[in-house]
Amino acid sequence: DTRTRVERAVASLSPLLRTVAMLALIEDRPYREIADALGLSENAVKLRVFRAVRLLRERLAEEGIVP
Numbered sequence: 001d002t003r004t005r006v007e008r009a010v011a012s013l014s015p016l017l018r019t020v021a022m023l024a025l026i027e028d029r030p031y032r033e034i035a036d037a038l039g040l041s042e043n044a045v046k047l048r049v050f051r052a053v054r055l056l057r058e059r060l061a062e063e064g065i066v067p
Helices: 002-011 015-026 031-038 042-062
Strands: none
Touching: 002 015, 002 042, 015 031, 015 042, 031 042
């Protein structure tokens, strides 16, 4: 049940936020590598990771899951 709710929260992110979050948080890729792969600046990657984490926390809290 928890896994389903987490998957639903991740799926609710925009494609770019989801991609950046998966690469940074799950695959533990360096920001520079993500930036190069996606054609973004390193600062843009950092910002998107921050936004993704914030949105995930909000959506998980709505599901009753406190990270």
